[in-house]
C-alpha cells in the first residue's frame with residue numbers, strides 16, 4: 361500500500377514465518393500512481409532515498425543507491441568477457457541496466473525485453489536519472505513482450521544475458537523466468553564463453569531460501585556459478601546477484617584485470633574490490649545445502665509455458 365502525505369508504507373516480502381512486513385518511507389511527493397496491464401506502479405520522492413519506484417507496493421529502485429544494484433548486475437558479467445558485443449536484458453524497465461551495459465565500448469547491440477510497455481513509458485518519463493537517455497541509443501532495441509517467450513523463439517545468440525526481473529511471487533509474470541527450464545533456454549542462446557547475470561533476491565538469514573534454490577538451479581545448468589552479495593540501504597535488506605558462466609575456466613583474476621585496464625570509473629565496484637566480491641558469509645553457503653531443491657516449471661507452480 362502506498363500512502364502519501366503520511367509516512368509511506370510498502371509491502372515487503374512475506375516473512376518465512378508467514379505474514380507481511382511493512383517498511384515506512386517518509387515522502388514529500390507522489391510523482392506518478394497508476395495501474396498497468398501487469399502491475400500497480402508508484403513513483404514517489406522520498407526524504408531519505410530520493411525518487412523511488414514501487415511495483416505492486418514492492419520497492420524496485422531508489423535514486424540514492426540504484427548504482428550499487430545496477431553495477432553489480434552488469435559489470436561482472438561483461439568484464440568476464442574479452443569483447444562483449446551483444447547483450448540481452450530481460451526486465452529492467454527503469455533503463456539503468458542498459459545504461460550500464462552501454463558503458464562498455466565494445467557493445468554493438470542491446471536488446472531489452474520487458475513485458476510491461478506502460479511501465480517502460482512511465483520510467484522513460486519519470487526516471488530520467490536512471491536511463492539517462494539510454495532508450496534512445498541507436499545500439500538499443502526495446503521489445504515489449506514476455507522474456508521467456510522471446511528467448512524460446514530467438515534464433516540470435518548473445519555474449520551476455522542479464523535478468524533484471526521482479527520477484528517470482530504467485531501470479532507474477534516473472535515466475536517462469538526463475539526455473540531450470542528457462543535457464544536452459546537462456547544457456548542455449550549464449551555464445552561460447554557467454555555469461556548470465558541474475559537478480560538473485562534477498563540473502564538475509566531469515567529470507568534466503570529463494571536465493572539458495574536459484575543458486576542451486578543455476579548450478580544444475582551452468583558449470584560456474586558465483587554469488588555477489590551487496591546491501592541497498594533503501595531495500596533494508598541484504599541481497600545478491602548471481603553470475604553464471606558457460607566457461608568452466610572462468611577466472612576472477614581476468615575479470616579484475618579487465619576492470620582495471622578499462623579505466624571505467626564505477627561508483628561501487630573497483631578492481632581491488634572485485635577480488636573479494638564473491639566472498640560469502642558462512643550462513644549463506646550453509647543455506648545452499650539446506651535449500652537444495654531445484655526450481656522447475658512444475659515446482660514453481662505455474663503452467664502454460666513456452
Ligand code: SAM
Pocket residue numbers: 419420421429450451452453454473474475476479505506507508524525526527532533534535537559
Ligand atoms: N530492481 C528490481 C528488483 O529489485 O527486483 C527489478 C527491476 S525491474 C523494475 C523488474 C522488471 O521485470 C519490470 O519492469 C517487469 O515489467 C519485468 N518483468 C516481469 N516479468 C517479466 C517477463 N515475463 N518478461 C519480461 N519482463 C518481465
